[in-house]
Amino acid sequence: MFTGKVAYITGGTKGIGFGIAKILSEQGIRVAISGRKKEDVDHAVSQLSSDPSKVLGIVSNVRNFQDEEKAVSEIKKHFGQLDYVIANAGLGVFKPVDELSVDDWNDMIETNLSGLFYTLKASVEELKKSEGYFISISSLAGTNFFEKGSGYNASKFGAVGFTQAAMVDLRKYNIKVSTIMPGSVSTHFNGNEPSEKDAWKIQPEDLGNLVLDIFKMNPRSLPSKIEIRPSKPNN
Numbered sequence: 001m002f003t004g005k006v007a008y009i010t011g012g013t014k015g016i017g018f019g020i021a022k023i024l025s026e027q028g029i030r031v032a033i034s035g036r037k038k039e040d041v042d043h044a045v046s047q048l049s050s051d052p053s054k055v056l057g058i059v060s061n062v063r064n065f066q067d068e069e070k071a072v073s074e075i076k077k078h079f080g081q082l083d084y085v086i087a088n089a090g091l092g093v094f095k096p097v098d099e100l101s102v103d104d105w106n107d108m109i110e111t112n113l114s115g116l117f118y119t120l121k122a123s124v125e126e127l128k129k130s131e132g133y134f135i136s137i138s139s140l141a142g143t144n145f146f147e148k149g150s151g152y153n154a155s156k157f158g159a160v161g162f163t164q165a166a167m168v169d170l171r172k173y174n175i176k177v178s179t180i181m182p183g184s185v186s187t188h189f190n191g192n193e194p195s196e197k198d199a200w201k202i203q204p205e206d207l208g209n210l211v212l213d214i215f216k217m218n219p220r221s222l223p224s225k226i227e228i229r230p231s232k233p234n235n
């Protein structure tokens with residue numbers, strides 16, 4: 001079902017993006033992963049496969065539309081097609097709103113929200129050709145606000161609304177669109193160091209398996225947003 005398909009995962013060098021890349025790659029999907037630093041990209045690629053026909057590393061900052069355009073043309077040149085886009089790159093800064101700096105705000109809005117639009121805009125013509133999928137990784141923080149979350153909530157509420165509206169616009173091209181809204185995932189997010197104490201959290205590979213489930217679903221019953229919660233309640 002998946003052999004020969006091509007996926008682009010933004011922010012795929014670690015955390016959720018890397019977990020998704022690993023699971024998709026194990027299914028025979030050719031994967032392109034992006035990150036801002038060449039050494040991180042090279043390291044992640046080496047962990048996935050030494051075979052360049054299976055994995056491509058791209059240096060790209062999702063905050064820069066030209067980077068995303070270049071990333072998609074590299075994928076076209078290398079693999080010849082693009083079937084699945086997983087817009088995952090993101091970050092969080094958690095401070096009371098009166099302490100949040102303009103730089104903190106811009107980091108989150110430009111990465112988590114503008115970056116999402118840039119990735120879609122750069123890839124949409126290829127997705128029209130493949131009648132593919134555009135999946136964003138938003139968060140439960142995209143519908144639930146919390147203390148010290150103002151900037152992150154703003155970016156993720158925006159990401160959920162953006163993805164849902166895009167779903168309606170792109171339906172006529174048979175592009176399938178949805179957003180995954182995870183609770184706490186064991187990653188480096190927000191300066192965390194993943195550890196055994198994270199066993200209760202969602203693991204990055206769980207999200208890879210969820211993405212595969214989405215691809216196997218009847219597209220007509222694909223919801224515009226999908227929540228996934230860890231085993232511990234209220235997280």
Ligand SMILES: NC(=O)c1ccc[n+]([C@@H]2O[C@H](COP(=O)([O-])OP(=O)(O)OC[C@H]3O[C@@H](n4cnc5c(N)ncnc54)[C@H](O)[C@@H]3O)[C@@H](O)[C@H]2O)c1
Binds near residue numbers: 013014139181187
């Ligand atoms: N970890 C969680 O608990 C959690 C929960 C819900 C949603 N999320 C979301 O999942 C996504 C991935 O987060 P994670 O937990 O894997 O964090 P992470 O810090 O482990 O990984 C984030 C990835 O995004 C990349 N990235 C950041 N800014 C980028 C940019 N401008 N351009 C390209 N790549 C960039 C990083 O290099 C890294 O590879 C984010 O959108 C985050 O908001 C995380």
